[in-house]
Amino acid sequence: MKRSSILALAAVIGGLTLTGPSAQARPAPPSDLQQAAQAVVDSGPAGFLARVDSRKGTSTATAGLADRSTQRRLKNNDQYEAGSQTKTFVAVLVLQLVAEKKVALDAPIERYLPGVVPNGANITVRMLLQHTSGLFNYTNDSDFAVRALNDPNTPIPVKDILATAFSHPADFAPGTSWSYSNTGYVILGQMLHEVTGRPVGDLLHRRIVKPLHLKDTYLADPFPGDTGRGYAHAYIGDLSTDPATYVDTAGWSLSWAGSAGAVVSTARDLSTFYSALLSGQVLPKAQLKQMRTTIDVTEEMSYGLGLYSLQTPCGTMWGHDGATFGSASTTFTTPDGKHSNATDVTTRLYALDPTDPRQQAFTQAYGQAQITAICGMFGQPVPTTSTARSATPAGPEFLDQNAQTTAVTQALANAAAG
16 A cells, blocks of 8 residues: 555545435335434445344344445445454354363463463463453554555564564553453464464354354455455545545455454354354353353443443343454344344544544444444334433443554554655
């Protein structure tokens, strides 16, 4: 990617309004979910989709474009970058090995990767899964972000990712606090490979994708597959330009995310996976219990092992969120796994101040769309817009985004200056 192109990177995108059907067609009034999806796109992003599986059946809503260059409309079954939802898949793989007595949750990572992790004798597998290791989160390093953005078509080796992480001091002593860290899941990916002799992508396919018949889910290793029809392009955008500027990240290497965030999937597949997991179809009872054993992170969120619970105005839900440079997604289920909701917004914002009206418009629309999907899953009425904006809970990926936004924004500034 040329540095001149990087100057365009900044925001969650403004001004895309799509022409609706003619009045003569007399379409049925849009659902609350569809109205919420369209409002997100009207606030800037290239596209937004949502899928809700409730006791009333399956509802979907889709707005905007999958590809701005061809004007191809987004479809609800399009593949997209699932980001840190990858962590739930990796945690399942680890816990499957725990059930098979090939890995011990409370064993030090030094046992499986000798000499690889600083202080590895005091960092357990459980700590890596639960973000209590204290290891620095490498995606918060602005120099690393510069590298990923300056040359997005060149894969970044795992050894370089870990070198970046280990060049920073630990955030805290192992097991004494909680801090979201992609580093832990890159290490877990290395452990899985070492213990089984197979790469994470192969394990994911053999142990999860194939048994659950997930037709559109894989680990991008290191690039996404076919990014043509059936794939939602992700965008980094700048609202400060007129017109707004978008950079298409489709096809960029996801090596920088790896086993922490490189899964590509669909709303349907992710809903199937999380529903099967929470209903006990993926892990033995003992390992699912461990996965759901949480520590409190915020008043609303408690984090387990690659899985967390959130208290919402309409009920407690379980799942994970995820974000890449251009995509932000969520998948959650009811505690019993019977009902689910999944969303993806295909553009991300970096440079706008939180008090900017354009940022606030997106935040309000996105919050309303999230709470509409969540409450729809529970079969509960949707709160008002003002209530939704204040009541929509934030997952760990979004709680951590301030540091990562700072890193990416600094990376863009450095690239522009260079």
